[in-house]
Amino acid sequence: MAKRTLPLSKVYGLIEPGPVVLLTTARRGRPNVMTLSWHTMMEFEPPLIGCVVSNRSYTFGILKATRECVINIPTAELAARVVGCGNTTGKDCDKFAAFHLTPAPARRVTPPLIAECYANLECKVADTRMVSKYCFFVLEVVQAWIDPAVKHPRTIHHLGWGSFMVAGRAMRLLPG
Amino acid sequence: MAKRTLPLSKVYGLIEPGPVVLLTTARRGRPNVMTLSWHTMMEFEPPLIGCVVSNRSYTFGILKATRECVINIPTAELAARVVGCGNTTGKDCDKFAAFHLTPAPARRVTPPLIAECYANLECKVADTRMVSKYCFFVLEVVQAWIDPAVKHPRTIHHLGWGSFMVAGRAMRLLPG
Numbered sequence: 321m322a323k324r325t326l327p328l329s330k331v332y333g334l335i336e337p338g339p340v341v342l343l344t345t346a347r348r349g350r351p352n353v354m355t356l357s358w359h360t361m362m363e364f365e366p367p368l369i370g371c372v373v374s375n376r377s378y379t380f381g382i383l384k385a386t387r388e389c390v391i392n393i394p395t396a397e398l399a400a401r402v403v404g405c406g407n408t409t410g411k412d413c414d415k416f417a418a419f420h421l422t423p424a425p426a427r428r429v430t431p432p433l434i435a436e437c438y439a440n441l442e443c444k445v446a447d448t449r450m451v452s453k454y455c456f457f458v459l460e461v462v463q464a465w466i467d468p469a470v471k472h473p474r475t476i477h478h479l480g481w482g483s484f485m486v487a488g489r490a491m492r493l494l495p496g
Numbered sequence: 497m498a499k500r501t502l503p504l505s506k507v508y509g510l511i512e513p514g515p516v517v518l519l520t521t522a523r524r525g526r527p528n529v530m531t532l533s534w535h536t537m538m539e540f541e542p543p544l545i546g547c548v549v550s551n552r553s554y555t556f557g558i559l560k561a562t563r564e565c566v567i568n569i570p571t572a573e574l575a576a577r578v579v580g581c582g583n584t585t586g587k588d589c590d591k592f593a594a595f596h597l598t599p600a601p602a603r604r605v606t607p608p609l610i611a612e613c614y615a616n617l618e619c620k621v622a623d624t625r626m627v628s629k630y631c632f633f634v635l636e637v638v639q640a641w642i643d644p645a646v647k648h649p650r651t652i653h654h655l656g657w658g659s660f661m662v663a664g665r666a667m668r669l670l671p672g
Binding site for chain 1: 498499500501502503504505506514534535536537538539540541542543544546547548572575576579615616623625626629630632634637639640641642643644645650653655658659660661662663664665666667668669
């Protein structure tokens with residue numbers, strides 16, 4: 321087997337590439353956005369999503385206190401703005417204004433949807449047992465929105481170190 | 497905003513598409529494989545990976561008892577075999593033989609690597625606190641292997657309901 325060992329510091333680039341998402345939160349009427357790609361489905365219905373929100377992020381304290389957020393899924397057209405949101409902090413910056421993102425009202429939670437994203441998942445925090453050790457929040461999706469015009473969303477997948485993969489061709493594979 | 501609501505039962509197809517992986521385990525000298533796509537990075541180094549292994553799967557009991565596994569990352573050439581492993585149980589079937597997968601010895605754990613996969617992550621179970629409620633295991637990667645010849649791995653990403661997306665073009669986006 322012509323394989324070599326991979327430094328453990330590089331493992332994340334292999335596993336990370338779920339769709340990069342934008343997480344919106346709000347506190348005292350002020351919305352914020354962060355870029356996130358460490359997430360996983362945990363249950364089909366009601367949908368549970370686990371995600372890691374660093375405790376060094378401005379979002380962490382807001383999410384912990386308000387227990388509400390929206391997961392917004394961007395496509396490749398928004399890539400530069402997604403990276404911008406990931407490299408700035410909402411502490412002193414209105415990222416909606418800075419990156420030309422349009423907040424739209426959610427139905428079941430206070431944080432806004434991002435209009436430019438093709439899908440939006442309104443979430444409430446369902447479990448915080450793993451927050452102190454891993455910054456891992458379990459979210460329950462309580463309302464979901466999708467743009468029916470987007471048939472093959474070109475989602476963005478982070479490969480690490482500033483490299484991204486754009487969703488490619490679809491294929492259908494049914495049980496044989 | 498021309499969006500419609502999405503039934504909550506369909507949310508998983510939006511969030512799931514990390515790379516589909518093959519999880520190998522072993523008990524009493526008998527290796528097994530399952531297909532899995534509900535996983536996320538949780539820490540960079542040592543790399544921690546959280547993943548959901550259904551308690552209806554044959555792997556669940558083995559992983560809980562042995563606390564070892566290998567995450568093998570396949571590319572599109574293996575798609576039919578990946579689906580096959582996902583639609584059979586190892587209880588009565590040797591999936592390595594059935595799907596022509598080659599076991600190769602790991603260095604730090606008992607379960608084998610799958611030689612055909614371009615990357616292999618040897619893992620030990622690090623935290624089981626979320627297993628009873630969510631079937632969620634926290635794994636620590638203790639050894640990682642990669643095929644240096646595979647520069648742009650065409651990983652497979654499950655979109656739900658038998659549809660998959662193959663990793664597309666790469667793009668580089670540095671902080672502006």
